[in-house]
Amino acid sequence: MxxxxxxxxxxxxxxxxxxxxxxxxxxxxxxxxxxxxxxxxxxxxxxxxxxxxxxxxxxxxxxxxxxxxxxxxxxxxxxxxxxxxxxxxxxxxxxxxxxxxxxxxxxxxxxxxxxxxxxxxxxxxxxxxxxDLSFDMLYTGYVGKNVLNFFRQDHGYQEGTYKKQWGDREDNEHLVDIVQGLDGAAATFKDDLYAALKARYQGVC
The missing domain is CATH 1.10.4010.10 (Type II deoxyuridine triphosphatase)
Structure with a gap:
């Protein structure tokens, strides 16, 4: 730990x-x-x-x-x-x-x-x-949200141009879906998640 x-x-x-x-x-x-x-x-x-x-x-x-x-x-x-x-x-x-x-x-x-x-x-x-949030769940969830925060910064969060609402759901909700479909223990987890966020963001915004 x-x-x-x-x-x-x-x-x-x-x-x-x-x-x-x-x-x-x-x-x-x-x-x-x-x-x-x-x-x-x-x-x-x-x-x-x-x-x-x-x-x-x-x-x-x-x-x-x-x-x-x-x-x-x-x-x-x-x-x-x-x-x-x-x-x-x-x-x-x-x-x-x-x-x-x-x-x-x-x-x-x-x-x-x-x-x-x-x-x-x-x-x-x-x-x-x-x-019922285990430490392993906290770790995976933290890494996921950290990647989302970087994604937000890369797509205009500070400038006010980022769209937090992706279609009819917030980005946090999309994050939950995406993380569930990835291997949180994989060495490429961060990169895989960023790529999946980018693909979905471009597809719905």
């Missing part, structure tokens, strides 16, 4: 550098991005008692992976080396929870994020357990 975490930390640094070459000194509010994502995640999970709602677990998992991106960014802004951060995550990330209500774990995680402005790795592990 530690080796995979180091890979993800390196990928996150590459993505952040792509957006802003001096990102570490910009003091971006990563904690704010985390709790906003928590609210978006809860909408996919469902919380409205006045209407019937069924959790969209695939979208909940995608939102949790987005939180992981921001959490890694927050950790990378510390003075610790990537190797030290990977060890910390390896020791702290336990995929288990004793809370049967996922929403309560989510609210506790969001509250700690706001109060302490840090990434609660242990709390994140509880959220993973609450939606």
């Amino acid at each position: 530690q080796e995979q975490v180091e890979v993800m930390l390196a990928m996150q640094d590459d993505m952040n550098t792509r957006v802003n070459n001096d990102w570490r000194r910009q003091d971006f509010a990563w904690y704010r991005a985390i709790w906003i994502e928590c609210a978006e995640l809860l909408d996919h999970y469902g919380w409205k008692w006045w209407k019937k709602q069924t959790p969209d677990i695939e979208q909940v998992r995608l939102e949790l992976i987005d939180i992981w991106h921001f959490g890694l960014s927050l950790l990378l802004q510390s003075d610790q080396s990537p190797a030290a951060l990977a060890r910390h995550i390896d020791e702290t990330l336990v995929v288990a929870t004793d809370e049967p209500d996922f929403r309560l774990d989510l609210e506790a995680f969001a509250a700690r994020t706001l109060a302490e402005r840090r990434f609660d790795v242990a709390g994140f592990g509880r959220l993973m357990a609450g939606i």
